[in-house]
Amino acid sequence: MKDLLPEVTTQLNEVLRGLRFFVPELYLTALFILVLVTDLLFGKRSAKLCRAVATGGMMIVIVQVISQKLSFNANDTARFFSGMLLLHHTGIVFKLIIDVLALVLLFYFAWDKKLASHKKGLSDLYTIVIGSVLGLHLMTMAVNFLSIYLAIEMVSIASYLLAAYRTDNAKSTEAGLKYVLFGAAASAVMLYGISLVYAFCGSLDIFSREMQAGLIQVNPVSVSFALTLILLGIGFKLSLVPAHFYVPDVYEGAATPVTAYLSTLPKIAAFALLINFITPFITSSGMYINWAGLNFRLVLSAVGIATMVVGNFAAVWQNSVKRMLAYSGIAHTGFALMAVVTFSGQGLTALTYYLLVYGLANIAALMLANYFENNEGITNISDYKGLGFKYPLASVAFVIILISLTGIPISAGFIGKVVVFSAMYGVYQQTHDIWLMGMLITGAITTVVGLFYYIKIPLNLFLKRVEITPNENLQSRNLVIFSSVVALLLIIFGLIPDKLINLL
Numbered sequence: 001m002k003d004l005l006p007e008v009t010t011q012l013n014e015v016l017r018g019l020r021f022f023v024p025e026l027y028l029t030a031l032f033i034l035v036l037v038t039d040l041l042f043g044k045r046s047a048k049l050c051r052a053v054a055t056g057g058m059m060i061v062i063v064q065v066i067s068q069k070l071s072f073n074a075n076d077t078a079r080f081f082s083g084m085l086l087l088h089h090t091g092i093v094f095k096l097i098i099d100v101l102a103l104v105l106l107f108y109f110a111w112d113k114k115l116a117s118h119k120k121g122l123s124d125l126y127t128i129v130i131g132s133v134l135g136l137h138l139m140t141m142a143v144n145f146l147s148i149y150l151a152i153e154m155v156s157i158a159s160y161l162l163a164a165y166r167t168d169n170a171k172s173t174e175a176g177l178k179y180v181l182f183g184a185a186a187s188a189v190m191l192y193g194i195s196l197v198y199a200f201c202g203s204l205d206i207f208s209r210e211m212q213a214g215l216i217q218v219n220p221v222s223v224s225f226a227l228t229l230i231l232l233g234i235g236f237k238l239s240l241v242p243a244h245f246y247v248p249d250v251y252e253g254a255a256t257p258v259t260a261y262l263s264t265l266p267k268i269a270a271f272a273l274l275i276n277f278i279t280p281f282i283t284s285s286g287m288y289i290n291w292a293g294l295n296f297r298l299v300l301s302a303v304g305i306a307t308m309v310v311g312n313f314a315a316v317w318q319n320s321v322k323r324m325l326a327y328s329g330i331a332h333t334g335f336a337l338m339a340v341v342t343f344s345g346q347g348l349t350a351l352t353y354y355l356l357v358y359g360l361a362n363i364a365a366l367m368l369a370n371y372f373e374n375n376e377g378i379t380n381i382s383d384y385k386g387l388g389f390k391y392p393l394a395s396v397a398f399v400i401i402l403i404s405l406t407g408i409p410i411s412a413g414f415i416g417k418v419v420v421f422s423a424m425y426g427v428y429q430q431t432h433d434i435w436l437m438g439m440l441i442t443g444a445i446t447t448v449v450g451l452f453y454y455i456k457i458p459l460n461l462f463l464k465r466v467e468i469t470p471n472e473n474l475q476s477r478n479l480v481i482f483s484s485v486v487a488l489l490l491i492i493f494g495l496i497p498d499k500l501i502n503l504l
Contacts, residue, residue, distance in 0.1 A: 263325070
């Protein structure tokens with residue numbers, strides 16, 4: 001017992017030293033408990049109170065993350081909790097984007113009348129989302145396979161609960177079941193890959209010397225197989241090909257605000273996790289390390305090309321708005337992967353800008369789809385005929401947001417694509433890697449393809465007139481107001497991109 005006391009004291013001191021880097025997460029933990037207790041004390045009547053507590057708490061968390069960002073220089077890093085977590089400037093930016101979008105979603109849940117009128121109420125939903133945001137924070141910092149797996153599972157469990165939240169809806173139940181089944185399979189595959197890596201090197205720390213020393217002595221094919229399994233697990237959260245099959249059905253079946261959550265926050269955190277995972281296998285010059293047994297640039301480039309092609313061309317054939325946005329989300333993920341495979345600081349900056357702009361635009365697009373569904377009971381693109389003259393503000397905002405998602409000039413989406421292309425081409429000039437050129441060409445072609453399915457909505461809204469009747473009982477005006485603000489921001493960000501990029 002006496003021999004253990006010094007070790008315990010050392011571990012406790014290390015934990016206490018690490019708490020100063022964990023302040024936003026401590027606030028999130030306290031907020032999760034507070035929202036949960038509020039729900040338990042006041043029951044179904046606590047929805048408004050839980051919403052006030054959750055939104056107020058998230059604002060405080062955002063302030064803490066901003067404070068953390070200001071205290072960290074671009075090259076500062078901090079390892080804490082026995083090396084389980086790594087804090088750096090890029091990770092803090094990812095956390096800030098996640099928190100801002102989470103705050104928007106907390107407001108959005110109450111704006112969906114169908115979800116708000118559900119017999120379970122919304123108080124449980126706020127609790128789940130706050131808990132998931134804590135898991136998303138951990139994903140951005142995890143650098144040990146144990147912390148990586150726990151963070152992913154924390155977010156996955158919350159996502160399963162959200163997808164199946166509307167228990168009175170058969171599609172929602174089916175979406176939850178499909179998500180659980182695919183998620184369990186992806187989790188098992190990833191866990192098997194982690195167990196192989198641990199067997200090879202006897203360490204779970206991806207930055208440890210034991211990891212490198214162990215993997216370099218193992219057959220490269222075996223190491224490649226193990227790392228590929230882990231990448232498949234991360235690819236599931238990113239909905240990369242071939243781990244994308246669940247996306248359209250789950251996004252269509254879940255409540256629209258939940259779809260907005262699933263299509264943005266977990267993906268952004270998964271990109272941060274992917275960057276942490278591949279960093280130890282990248283040299284300072286940006287090239288992959290051969291001892292890893294896996295050419296990460298080749299694999300990620302091939303996956304990115306396949307994801308852009310599948311996502312964009314599948315979206316062209318969709319008539320359901322949510323399924324179209326689901327496939328386009330897959331395509332956007334493949335495009336964002338271009339910034340990752342640059343393995344450069346410029347690529348990371350482009351990635352954070354692109355994900356912020358995409359997140360705002362995608363949430364606003366789903367809000368407007370929700371608005372039309374609430375007021376007209378429509379879910380298909382072909383049913384939007386003539387509605388541009390019935391709902392002019394919502395329709396104009398929808399067009400601007402779709403312009404940004406397409407990447408047409410003057411919008412923030414266009415600037416996002418330009419900075420990603422610029423980062424990719426800059427690295428290609430140095431390396432002349434054929435896979436980078438392949439991604440550049442694919443990205444350019446599929447951006448044009450994206451115009452063919454995004455333009456369907458404006459075409460039906462304004463160019464296909466039908467007899468329409470006025471609707472005196474408009475619902476969810478907040479959706480239009482917020483979406484209009486986002487549309488305006490996307491134009492402003494497109495005009496002054498340097499200001500936003502410098503902030504990131």
